[in-house]
Amino acid sequence: MTVGPENDYGFEGKAAIVAGGGAAGDGIGNGRAAAMLLARAGARVLVVDRELKLAERTAEMIKAEGGTAIAHATDATVPKQCEQMVQAALDHFSRLDFLDNNIGIGSRGSVVDEPLETYRRVMQINVETMFLCSKYAIPAMIKTAKGGAIVNVSSISALRPRNLTTYTTSKGAVIALSRAMAVDHGKDGIRVNCVAPGPVYTPMVYAGGMSENARSQRAKASVLGIEGTGWDVGHAVRFLLSNHARYITGQTLVVDGGVTIQAPARDSAG
Numbered sequence: 001m002t003v004g005p006e007n008d009y010g011f012e013g014k015a016a017i018v019a020g021g022g023a024a025g026d027g028i029g030n031g032r033a034a035a036m037l038l039a040r041a042g043a044r045v046l047v048v049d050r051e052l053k054l055a056e057r058t059a060e061m062i063k064a065e066g067g068t069a070i071a072h073a074t075d076a077t078v079p080k081q082c083e084q085m086v087q088a089a090l091d092h093f094s095r096l097d098f099l100d101n102n103i104g105i106g107s108r109g110s111v112v113d114e115p116l117e118t119y120r121r122v123m124q125i126n127v128e129t130m131f132l133c134s135k136y137a138i139p140a141m142i143k144t145a146k147g148g149a150i151v152n153v154s155s156i157s158a159l160r161p162r163n164l165t166t167y168t169t170s171k172g173a174v175i176a177l178s179r180a181m182a183v184d185h186g187k188d189g190i191r192v193n194c195v196a197p198g199p200v201y202t203p204m205v206y207a208g209g210m211s212e213n214a215r216s217q218r219a220k221a222s223v224l225g226i227e228g229t230g231w232d233v234g235h236a237v238r239f240l241l242s243n244h245a246r247y248i249t250g251q252t253l254v255v256d257g258g259v260t261i262q263a264p265a266r267d268s269a270g
């Protein structure tokens with residue numbers, strides 16, 4: 001089969017960092033799925049996680065499929081480690097083209113409930129890590145690839161708040177950060193977009209235990225009546241990083257089975 005431009009993601013010979021690319025066990029988190037899909041389309045991937053074991057498992061899964069991946073430990077709240085992460089990508093691959101900023105943690109409660117320390121920690125992990133990884137990745141992309149693409153992972157909680165107030169705030173900031181970075185670095189040939197997942201069934205979600213009933217409630221929240229997976233998010237990330245999205249920047253792609261498009265239930269008068 002001839003591979004035409006419509007089948008060419010533009011990843012061959014290129015290099016990506018997936019920050020937060022680990023996942024517990026063999027589970028498919030959003031970052032692991034993106035890393036595997038990028039590698040399947042020909043990208044070489046530095047799989048980065050605070051927990052090396054989790055990143056190593058993703059790298060093993062990629063190598064088992066014939067792809068190229070290296071696991072790297074980074075606590076992305078530490079500037080020096082983010083700088084070293086980018087250097088590691090350059091050392092291994094001699095270039096950097098793509099960054100998937102996938103690191104994030106959840107939180108629950110109103111401004112009254114949430115302790116200030118939790119607010120600061122969530123903002124640091126959900127926003128500051130994306131700021132720091134980008135700070136070091138962008139100059140490397142410009143220098144070694146004359147351009148590139150970044151995806152920052154937000155959440156539909158940024159668009160439809162529901163008592164996850166600190167998380168909502170952090171994920172709203174991720175959307176604003178993406179738009180600002182897109183404006184700042186368009187001239188450098190760097191596109192920056194955002195993916196806003198709905199409820200997807202990843203190790204982070206089921207680690208705390210989730211009943212079948214809760215899963216079915218989550219599925220029912222979508223207009224399609226189905227539950228999302230890490231693969232759904234990974235495919236969106238891969239599309240936005242690819243050549244196919246060359247004319248798209250500063251956008252937020254909602255991946256939620258239609259959870260956010262429905263009007264709330266009300267009377268039947270329309």
Ligand SMILES: NC(=O)c1ccc[n+]([C@@H]2O[C@H](COP(=O)([O-])OP(=O)(O)OC[C@H]3O[C@@H](n4cnc5c(N)ncnc54)[C@H](O)[C@@H]3O)[C@@H](O)[C@H]2O)c1
Nearest residue numbers: 020022029030050075076102103104155197199200202204
């Ligand atoms: N799962 C969902 O339903 C859902 C919905 C909307 C948005 N998201 C977002 O998707 C992203 C990934 O979610 P997931 O469910 O796959 O989670 P996950 O916990 O499986 O993946 C996140 C990874 O980030 C790593 N990490 C955390 N802090 C880090 C740090 N300081 N430095 C380096 N690595 C660090 C963790 O070790 C983990 O492996 C997050 O940003 C999350 O907010 C998830």
